Amino acid sequence: MSQSTSRCKEQHPCTLEDLGWTKEHDAAFSKYAGPYLAGRVACRQKTVWDVLVDGGSVTAGVSGALRKIGRFPAVGDFVVLLNQPEAGTSMIVDILPQKTRFARGTPGREGADQVIAANIDTVFIVTAAGRDLNARRIERFLAITHASGACPVVVINKSDLADDPVALADEITSISPGIPVIPISAVSGEGVDRLDPYLSPRTTIALIGSSGVGKSTLINRLVGRPVQATSHTRDYDDRGRHTTTVRQLFVLAGGALMIDNPGLREVGIGTASAGIADTFPDILELAEGCRFSDCRHEEEPGCAVQAAVADGTLSASRLNSFHRLMRELAFERDKEEIGLVRLEKKRWKEIGKIARDFAKTKGR
Ligand SMILES: Nc1nc2c(ncn2[C@@H]2O[C@H](COP(=O)(O)OP(=O)(O)OP(=O)(O)O)[C@@H](O)[C@H]2O)c(=O)[nH]1
Ligand SMILES: [Mg+2]
Structure with a gap:
């Protein structure tokens, strides 16, 4: 089992239950015994996956069988690993059924859905006071979130830069009927406690939004230490620099699980009409x-x-x-x-x- 190169090793060891493992997973995993191990994907780096397992983490590849049918685990997936002690590695041999599947239609040529993350309970659609605050972009994010089966929450970050954060929230509430809209400042901490109801232990939250809105800054605050790099926004256009390039799942101080994502430039809505109906x-x-x-x-x-x-x-x-x-x-x-x-x-x-x-x- 290879552990040395895993970025997950920086995280506190968790049990499978801490990672969101349920009775349904037990049932799906029951056909495996012996050298098989269960885990949750925390990060993917090209052809290597970091997987959190009971009490630690491993780095693993994907079996030829999964590769052949084009099934690759996404961050948040619960997977079955085959320990190969002779090779000093682990291999992902199966992906357990997904509760939700958060995807975006690829803006590229083939148009296939791109899975951003799996088994997400709540999506924080993060926007920031200033130029990023765009009702049309939020509607698009809402449509893909609804289509995934996860619950959306709109988080307006950088409220310290707004004259009237409540008025900003009201503006967004008018285009997102029934969806919580929460102004916060990830830097000062103002309003962050209003996210607590969505951060109960073992629930999984994904952060999505443009580059530079402060997703990683929020993760650092909620983990309680700087686990993610952040970068100054360019002053002249208020856009970020795509500091985060790899999506990764973190265990927060309070026991919730949160996935930081690279900033999304374009989001296609894919083929699910349910997302539009709910938006x-x-x-x-x-x-x-x-x-x-x-x-x-x-x-x-x-x-x-x-x-x-x-x-x-x-x-x-x-x-x-x-x-x-x-x-x-x-x-x-x-x-x-x-x-x-x-x-x-x-x-x-x-x-x-x-x-x-x-x-x-x-x-x-
Ligand atoms: N004023 C203010 N600045 C903030 C706040 N949150 C984040 N920032 C700043 O915004 C810049 C970008 O923050 P990041 O956390 O790197 O943004 P990101 O959304 O992770 O960006 P990508 O990784 O590129 O997608 C940094 O300079 C942060 O210090 C906030 O609440 N208020
Ligand atoms: Mg980031």
């Missing part, structure tokens, strides 16, 4: 009053959603955001169904037809 409950409720059940809330007569925009009950930018995410969802689904190349051909045909129709009208 826009106000629009779905209004839609029940539309004349047509398949109303797209664009220019249809009798549209209750457009009527709410007209009378100021619903903001036009929130409806635009809903439309943008729905279009993205439709694109991702088409892509999954018919493949990217055929989809692009189909789209070009459609664009060609629109151009020809337009030319005809002009020629008339």
Whole structure:
């Protein structure tokens, strides 16, 4: 069992229960005996995984069988390890069923979901007072969080830089009905105790947000010592420097488990519509009053959603955001169904037809 290169060895030894192991895991693991060992993935560095096990940690590779079917453990996964004392290493041979799966649609070409972390109870969507505070970005993060099955909490960090942190929280509450919005300062500690209800022992929280919003600073405060590097934000554009490059699970001083993530530049919403439905409950409720059940809330007569925009009950930018995410969802689904190349051909045909129709009208 190789222990020397593991970054996890800096963490206090935990039992499997401390790491969130439950009766369901016991049942799933019961078919293994002898040299097999259970653990939870704390970190992945390319082809090496750091796994927390009962009383310590090991570094491990992944078995050829898992590699062959393209199954790679994510941070937060509970895994089965085969101890290979003769080789001085461990091998991950199985991944136990995931309670939740936090993924983002890849902005890249193939569009497959990218698992950010597994078995997450709560996601802290971290934003910061200043330029990062963007309702549209938060809606996008909310959609992927809802789709994962985890509960979202919006954390507005750097409240020490805001004139009126409560007003900022109110602004965000209006676009996230029913979601807790908590202003804090990870540097001064102001408001951090309001996160306590989400930090009970053995629960797993993932931090997501742009680079520089203070995710690692918050982790350091909650672990109680500087376990993660942090870096000064560039003054001129308020953006971070992508200081954290590897996602890692930490055990907090109070016994909760928290995953620090690199700053996310782009988040695709993938193919799950549930995330969008849960992010826009106000629009779905209004839609029940539309004349047509398949109303797209664009220019249809009798549209209750457009009527709410007209009378100021619903903001036009929130409806635009809903439309943008729905279009993205439709694109991702088409892509999954018919493949990217055929989809692009189909789209070009459609664009060609629109151009020809337009030319005809002009020629008339
Ligand atoms: N004023 C103020 N600055 C903060 C606060 N929290 C973090 N910072 C500063 O913001 C900068 C970026 O913090 P990090 O913790 O590295 O940010 P991050 O979100 O982990 O960034 P990445 O790792 O790049 O994703 C550092 O200079 C922190 O000191 C806060 O509450 N108030
Ligand atoms: Mg960081």
